[in-house]
Amino acid sequence: MRAEFGPVLGIETSCDETGVAIYEARRGLLAHALHSQVNLHARYGGVVPELASRDHVRKLLPLVRGVFETTGLDPAAIGGVAYTAGPGLVGALLVGAATGRSLALAWGVPAIGIHHMEGHLLAPMLEADPPECPFVALLVSGGHTMLVRVEGLGRYQILGESLDDAAGEAFDKTAKLLGLPYPGGPSLARLAGSGRPDRFRFPRPMTDRPGLDFSFSGLKTFALNTWHEAGSDEQTKADIARAFEDAVVDTLAIKCRRALEQTGIGRLVVAGGVGANRALRERLSALASGLGGKVYYPRPEFCTDNGAMIAYAGFLRLASGQEEDLEIRVHPRWSLASRTIAGGSS
Ligand code: KG4
């Protein structure tokens, strides 16, 4: 790795958050800025892709200007540009990719497309007490649930993943059918706080058989049926939210325990939007310390989508000498396994 590689500008526009950051070798994260589109999409009950793209177009360059103003850095000092190239909404991704590549061309520096989930799994490295490799990463976002064995940059072994709805998607869909406002995950988690733990018991999908894959789509049907059978008062709604959250947290914890036992690794990284869930954090911290290990989280604002994780992943890849041609390419569907670097680096 070339230690002298200059600061990297990171851009995240894969879904409904515009994130920008600058990461540098010596001082780490210099600045980050985020614009959330929550208010834009709230009235539609979910993300409207065309509106997301247009809003990224409006917000991205002002945010880029903002991080340069905050840091006082001259764009001429930038060593490279990283942007999320997938997975995500194609129009939204294209805004970040086209802007990132154009800035890099204008500045005469290399640019690189980053896999969004690689960004998430490296995010805990930005904290004061980063995990050493190897570690097991539980990635729990809106689009993906995955357990990954991480040996180093680009050395990822997928141990298990969701066969249908991701954990965040299950939170969002269940919240929607209970009539809770978008974004569903945090709304449902808040309601679960006033729910009683002993009224309903939801299944723990795929925990009764070996393996590390997940299936959460049945839980929303279970929630809907319970809702129809048990009535629709506010306390029942909270009790259903609690039973749903308990089932997701328990299922994730069972699979994490298996993954740690199977690999013999004690370090567990939890990242992605659902990693902001308090009940999940408490449960996994207790699990890891019970096994003599430790759990590592990004700070809550870096659990959900952000530019800092993209700047950091981009810095690592660019500083290790990776380059791409000028073509603007995005991958709405993109396997993390394809980001494995032959031979890897650690
Ligand atoms: O990683 P992320 O910001 O975006 C994707 O890459 O998908 O994750 C967003 C997901 C959404 O499904 C959202 O409902 C969920 O994370 N989420 C939560 C919480 N905060 C965000 N789910 C449960 N509890 C939370 N506190």
Ligand code: ZN
């Ligand atoms: Zn994400």
